[in-house]
Structures are given as structure tokens and as C-alpha cells.
Amino acid sequence: MPVIRNLGRAASQLLQSSGCGCGMSLVPVRAIGVSPRQVASDASFHSVTFSESDHPRVLITGGLGQLGVGLAKLLRKRFGKNNVILSDIRKPADNVFYSGPFIFADILDYKNLREIVVNNRITWLFHYSALLSAVGEANVPLARAVNITGLHNVLDIAAEHNLRLFVPSTIGAFGPTSPRDPTPDLCIQRPRTIYGVSKVHAELMGEYYHYRYGLDFRCLRYPGIISADSQPGGGTTDYAVQIFHDAIKTGKFKCYLRPDTRLPMMYIDDCLKATLEVMEAPAETLTMRTYNISAMSFTPEELAQEVQKYVPELQMTYNVDQVRQAIADSWPMNFDDSNARRDWGWKHDYDLPELVTTMFSYLGSDSRIAQAN
């Protein structure tokens, strides 16, 4: 059992050399068939040290959802195709499979995830696996497992292997007792969805691991994200993507939120740009480890008016879904992201008109609109 012997040796060396005796530099390592042990956060038997000039070796979990494929594309452009591994528990489409490394990774399988990190010498991990707000309410036990147990696996592996870890949070981490207009970074967070509860837990656990074990944890609270070439995975803000597809295909859209429901939203390119920027920001510029980011806020009515500039005949009707409406009514209306703008220079590129123009230029080319012109 050489690995176990090494772990034991490292732990006892560290305990002996720990100056303050308070164990602050220890990271939690799970049992490998024996009782849990502690090893130095800079233990070298699993992690590989890279020089400053080397590219990170990246793993993206839950990478086949709305955001992961776009993130992989951006990171591969920056760090090289083979330095970015996309993973999920689903089967990738051909174009995704052939665009760069893809691997099966179930975040609930701790040992397999650990093996992937070790064998591929991962140094940065983007943890995208999650059940979003609406699907989470429909299956609370699964959401609890994926969003909370899965996060625990990722945190322990990241701490053990000195990874830089990005975990996205969300506007959904706030609740009805939070200030909603605007919502600052630090305020009451009492969300009423399992999704929101799990994201507050992720923020707090990540920050705790940062202060307790030195984990390089970075987190952004995303607004609802709008993308043209990927579908949302079952959230409350999905209507703002679907409206474009339905307007183009049928000229009609039935919205499940009330016309005056205001929520913060963002175009995917801004979201991914912010994610890379905060991961590359020098640690000393980060006065916090969890930041709000913002670009625009609109209601279904305002979005419809903007869409009607491209599809004037769009017929918008409303059939309110009580579950999603209650969620939206408890979320921020406007997001205060002044700390991100001050600390690491966050700046969005897309406002509402720019977003709508971009969506139609992606989706509109072989649509009814194009045929009519």
C-alpha cells in the first residue's frame, strides 16, 4: 500500500512542521480504504507544478449544457485544444466530440473524478454540472445530490490537488428577503429553491476552503444567460432564449412569466469572457471570492418589443407557470456588480439591443425572416 504509506508520512511530516500547530494549511483528503487523513496542500505526489509560462490543464464538468461547449471553445483558443478537456455524463454530438478532448465524468463518482484529475494533470477546474432552478424543483433529491454532494467531491479533489477552481453561482442564490433592486454582493441570502440553497452552500463552502485550506476558489454569480447555439437546461430564465426560436419559426411565443417580470440577463459571450477574466485575475486584485456580474435587466414585455423590430408580426401571449413565476418574483431585478468592475475590470459588451441583433444574426439566416427579405 505505497500510496497510503506516503499519505501517512506526508501527514505526519506536515503535522510536525506546522508552526502554529493550528493545522490551517492542511487540506482534507478522503480515505482510500482507511480512515481520513490530512496532507500538505503542496504535497507533490499527485499534483504537478507548472512554471508560470505553462498553460493550465483544464477540466470542465457538466460541459454539454448551455454554457460548457462555448467555454471549451474560448479556453481552447487561449490555452490550446488539447489542454482543455470537456466532460459530462451525456453522449456528445459529433461536432463536439471531434472538436477536442471529451471524457465521461460523473461528479458523483469521487474516485473516477480524482483519477481524471490525476491522469490528466489537471490544474484548473470549471465546475459546471448542476440541476437548474426549474428542474431542481421537479427533482429535489437529484438536485441535492448533484448540486451539493457533487460539489463536495469537486471541492475535496480541488483542494487535494491544488487546483484553481471556478464554480458559477447565480442570481438564484438570493431570495425574497434580499434587496432586489439592486442586489449587492453582500446581503441577506435566503433563497426558496433547492438550486438557490445549493448555490449559497457552494459559495460558502468554496470561500471556507479558500480561507481554511488556501484553495484558489473563484465564483461569479451569473444572471440568466442567453445563447443562440445551445439550449438552456431547465431554468426560470429560459423564456428569454426560447422567444427567439419561436419568433423565427412560428411568429408566436407563449411566455410562462408575467409581462412585467424583471430579471438580470446576459449574452453568453459576456458570461464566458467574465469567467476567463476572473480566472486569470491576479489573486491580489480579488478582494472577494464571489462576485455579482451584470449586463442588462429586462421584462418579457421589453424583450418582445425589441424582438418585434425584427419580427414585427410576433404575437406574444402569456400563460403564467406558477412555479417559475414564484421563483422569478423572489430573484433580483437588477444586479449590483460594482465590486467586479472595480477589482478586476469587468465590463460587459452586450446590452439589450446588441443582444437581440446578435441573436438574429445567428439564428435568422435561414429563417422565415430571411426568406421574407
Ligand SMILES: NC(=O)c1ccc[n+]([C@@H]2O[C@H](COP(=O)([O-])OP(=O)(O)OC[C@H]3O[C@@H](n4cnc5c(N)ncnc54)[C@H](O)[C@@H]3O)[C@@H](O)[C@H]2O)c1
Ligand atoms: N445558464 C444559465 O442561465 C446560468 C445562470 C446562472 C448560473 N449558471 C450555472 O452555470 C453552470 C452551467 O450552466 P448550464 O446552463 O450550462 O447548465 P445545463 O443544465 O445546461 O447543463 C448542466 C450539465 O450538467 C450535467 N450533469 C448533470 N448531472 C451530472 C453529473 N452527475 N455529473 C456530471 N455532469 C452532470 C448535465 O448532463 C448537463 O449537461 C451551472 O452550474 C449553472 O448553475 C447557469
Ligand SMILES: C[C@@H](O)[C@H](N)C(=O)O
Ligand atoms: C438564472 C440561472 O441560474 C438559470 N438560468 C435558471 O433560471 O435557473
